[in-house]
Amino acid sequence: METHAKVVIIGGGIVGCSILFHLAKHGWKDVVLLERSELTSGSSWHAAGLVHTLSSDPNVSLMQNYTINLYKEIERISGQAVGLHTTGGLYLASTPERLDFLKQERSKARYLGLDQEFISLDEVARLNPLIDTRKYLGALYDPIDGHVDPSGATYAFAKAARHFGARYYRHVPVIETNQRADGSWDVVTRDDTINAEIIVNAAGLWAREVGHLAGIDLPVQPMEHHYLITDKIPELQGVGHELPSGIDYEGNFYFREEMGGLILGTYEPTSTPWMIDGTPQDFGHELLNPDLERISERLEIAFDRIPALASAGIKNVINGPFTFGPDGNPMIGPVPGMRNYWVAVGVMAGFCQAGGVGLCMAEWMINGEPSINVAAMDIARFGDYATREYGTIKSAENYERRFLLTYPNEELPAGRKQKTTALYDRLVARGAVMGVSFGLEHALWFAGDPAKAKETPSYRRSNAFEHVAEEVAAVRSNVGAIEIANFAKHEFNGPGAEEFLDSLLAGRLPKIGRLALTPMLTPKGTLCGDLTVARLDSETFFIFGSGVAQAMHQRWFEDHLPRTGVTYHNRSNNWHGIALSGPKSRELLSRITRENVSADGFKFQDIRRTTVGGVPVMLVRLSFSGELGYEIYCAPQYQLKLFEQIEEAGSDLGLRLYGARTLMSLRLEKSWGVWSLDYRSDFTAAESGLDCFVRFENHENFIGREAAVVERERGPEKRFATFVVETDDIDAHGNEAILHNAECVGYVTSGGYGHRVGKSIALGYVPSDLVSDDLAFEIELLGERKPATIVMNPLYDADGGRMRS
Numbered sequence: 001m002e003t004h005a006k007v008v009i010i011g012g013g014i015v016g017c018s019i020l021f022h023l024a025k026h027g028w029k030d031v032v033l034l035e036r037s038e039l040t041s042g043s044s045w046h047a048a049g050l051v052h053t054l055s056s057d058p059n060v061s062l063m064q065n066y067t068i069n070l071y072k073e074i075e076r077i078s079g080q081a082v083g084l085h086t087t088g089g090l091y092l093a094s095t096p097e098r099l100d101f102l103k104q105e106r107s108k109a110r111y112l113g114l115d116q117e118f119i120s121l122d123e124v125a126r127l128n129p130l131i132d133t134r135k136y137l138g139a140l141y142d143p144i145d146g147h148v149d150p151s152g153a154t155y156a157f158a159k160a161a162r163h164f165g166a167r168y169y170r171h172v173p174v175i176e177t178n179q180r181a182d183g184s185w186d187v188v189t190r191d192d193t194i195n196a197e198i199i200v201n202a203a204g205l206w207a208r209e210v211g212h213l214a215g216i217d218l219p220v221q222p223m224e225h226h227y228l229i230t231d232k233i234p235e236l237q238g239v240g241h242e243l244p245s246g247i248d249y250e251g252n253f254y255f256r257e258e259m260g261g262l263i264l265g266t267y268e269p270t271s272t273p274w275m276i277d278g279t280p281q282d283f284g285h286e287l288l289n290p291d292l293e294r295i296s297e298r299l300e301i302a303f304d305r306i307p308a309l310a311s312a313g314i315k316n317v318i319n320g321p322f323t324f325g326p327d328g329n330p331m332i333g334p335v336p337g338m339r340n341y342w343v344a345v346g347v348m349a350g351f352c353q354a355g356g357v358g359l360c361m362a363e364w365m366i367n368g369e370p371s372i373n374v375a376a377m378d379i380a381r382f383g384d385y386a387t388r389e390y391g392t393i394k395s396a397e398n399y400e401r402r403f404l405l406t407y408p409n410e411e412l413p414a415g416r417k418q419k420t421t422a423l424y425d426r427l428v429a430r431g432a433v434m435g436v437s438f439g440l441e442h443a444l445w446f447a448g449d450p451a452k453a454k455e456t457p458s459y460r461r462s463n464a465f466e467h468v469a470e471e472v473a474a475v476r477s478n479v480g481a482i483e484i485a486n487f488a489k490h491e492f493n494g495p496g497a498e499e500f501l502d503s504l505l506a507g508r509l510p511k512i513g514r515l516a517l518t519p520m521l522t523p524k525g526t527l528c529g530d531l532t533v534a535r536l537d538s539e540t541f542f543i544f545g546s547g548v549a550q551a552m553h554q555r556w557f558e559d560h561l562p563r564t565g566v567t568y569h570n571r572s573n574n575w576h577g578i579a580l581s582g583p584k585s586r587e588l589l590s591r592i593t594r595e596n597v598s599a600d601g602f603k604f605q606d607i608r609r610t611t612v613g614g615v616p617v618m619l620v621r622l623s624f625s626g627e628l629g630y631e632i633y634c635a636p637q638y639q640l641k642l643f644e645q646i647e648e649a650g651s652d653l654g655l656r657l658y659g660a661r662t663l664m665s666l667r668l669e670k671s672w673g674v675w676s677l678d679y680r681s682d683f684t685a686a687e688s689g690l691d692c693f694v695r696f697e698n699h700e701n702f703i704g705r706e707a708a709v710v711e712r713e714r715g716p717e718k719r720f721a722t723f724v725v726e727t728d729d730i731d732a733h734g735n736e737a738i739l740h741n742a743e744c745v746g747y748v749t750s751g752g753y754g755h756r757v758g759k760s761i762a763l764g765y766v767p768s769d770l771v772s773d774d775l776a777f778e779i780e781l782l783g784e785r786k787p788a789t790i791v792m793n794p795l796y797d798a799d800g801g802r803m804r805s
């Protein structure tokens, strides 16, 4: 075996083999995969092999589409049959809510260019005569769905990788991974050691154990999973075609034809995490003891909907483990805080996703960034709160909800209160409905009465609507207070901080005591941050940014940090805080600080270290509400005191607590996007409109400059736009198709109701030449095309007079 490789991949399941293939195909030949046993020896060999495109995240759907289309290619290159059966796939809805979900998916598929279409129940019966269509309200059909032979597909990736010059070795367990001072890794096996510039943990069922070799705990958990294979079913004789595969969203089960019978798999409501304390090293090509009792409730639903199953003999019952992560999506990419250590773990639908995972990993390693936005799969979407225990709890929740829909306004219950602030109990006592963001609890809206603090999950306007309207009214007329602990705060210090940030950020750096808004770009000119930078003194800067993206940003900052001259710390947990918003916020603030906060004494975009409510703070004059406002950041131990002072001082000013839902509504009326929804690496500065903050003059060396200049000269192909939508009880929330002349021309990135202006608003991207307020558009909301028009200026306080007052 060689003693050096550019990349060593640990694990020869479908995921590791796909990464090997993509690296080699894209030009990195010096890549090696090590497998402890035979290829497929983890969960890959016993999978049911179903492949489908539908997923909650649009980019994951695209990746699944890519994976399915790749199978023919790897079969051709490798000469290894993958057993691809393109049967088409049925997504079946048995309740109005699930039909809404499918309609929402159809709208998304339209802009993604996926070929999904609703078919009639008669057509369902023709395609699959075993289904009792009376039990369903509708069906979406995807012609490219089907199934593959799991072993064939895995070997095809490995052999195709070899065709491009990569190598794989079987029966070579990795027993140590030791990092050298130069950042490379010594990958130690029983007999040899390979020095690798980069290592990839793709160890599937053993991802945790391989992680431990490098001192990391990955929040993944293998889960037991059953599927049955029936004997031949007489009703299938003479059907004349292979049945399409299918998913029943309410029953949480899937099925496909197998040798004249059916395969039926279910995700039971009480899951069974497997080997919580670790996967045994000697576990191999084995199955677990079946326990049909566990899945009996789901089987009954399936028997009711596919009656022939009830009388079919069961030929085989498979119970095998496979690995989930905390939100059900894969965890891929470079691990924050580590050098040259990558993962591709928690890939729970490997046969749907491995191709896309391999492609994204290879592009990311070779080009520095993947060609699609992988935020929904990035390992850095989790922080240190995602412990191994958290991983088990959330993986179990995800397993149990595998095909159950999560509403856009729904917050999942498992693993809650993992991180709380000093205000948690107070906010709950004031009737807060809590949500979670990067593990931290935060208020979504206030019901007033804690007994009523519960939101109905829905695609339509929920019971939060009236409460949010009241919170908005208070912010507009008086003053509102919102906890802002969940914003990210990054601190940079040192004589080299200015030069470093100047090269990292596309915008200008502010003077001492001031703030500036700035995008951060990748070398290709796509957005990797939408940030507020503050200069406290000549060598101290703070960057305020998205809380959920903080570990991604931290990784970016650390990757670019020079060896000397600048220090960086993620201070998000060190600075909590409260924002005041509304015309009376200055009055309130002036009652609890000795600082001069008059319009001239503390100007828009000023920042100052001072005291408020008697505690040390960083006081900022900025507000995401579009009203006069202040952000007051303090250490967590001071937050309760600050809160009490604010409540007391605001009692006769009409002070009202407000939550994230209100903030999201307020900013829509200002046409301000938010990171991860409207601003993300799918878009460039010019497309998003954030180019107005880019400083091109006398700013030669910032990352992404070249690409941004080219785009400025050429003009962006698409642009961010604000739409007013004519609708009654439902608002856009993201991923809906935007149509013009009945053709899909773009999609919504976020939306909701603007209570100050009394309009339903959607933000999204459409071709630049269509950004005009005299064209007619439609936005497809739950299957209905609602008329929409673009507004060229913010709907509320277009000149910013209130905010700057």
Ligand SMILES: Cc1cc2nc3c(=O)[nH]c(=O)nc-3n(C[C@H](O)[C@H](O)[C@H](O)COP(=O)(O)OP(=O)(O)OC[C@H]3O[C@@H](n4cnc5c(N)ncnc54)[C@H](O)[C@@H]3O)c2cc1C
Pocket: 010, 011, 012, 013, 014, 015, 016, 034, 035, 036, 037, 038, 039, 040, 041, 042, 043, 044, 045, 046, 047, 048, 049, 050, 051, 172, 173, 174, 175, 202, 203, 204, 205, 206, 207, 210, 225, 226, 227, 318, 319, 320, 321, 322, 323, 344, 345, 346, 347, 348, 349, 350, 351, 352, 353
């Ligand atoms: C019953 C069942 C049905 C399923 N049905 C489907 C389906 O229909 N469609 C679908 O898309 N997915 C399905 N899955 C899920 C699918 O099997 C997994 O998503 C997929 O196998 C994950 O692949 P992987 O490469 O990440 O992990 P694994 O297959 O677990 O591969 C990891 C590999 O790493 C190797 N390894 C571990 N430690 C070391 C070490 N120290 N040194 C060297 N090598 C090491 C292991 O031997 C193993 O071969 C199913 C799973 C089960 C259990």
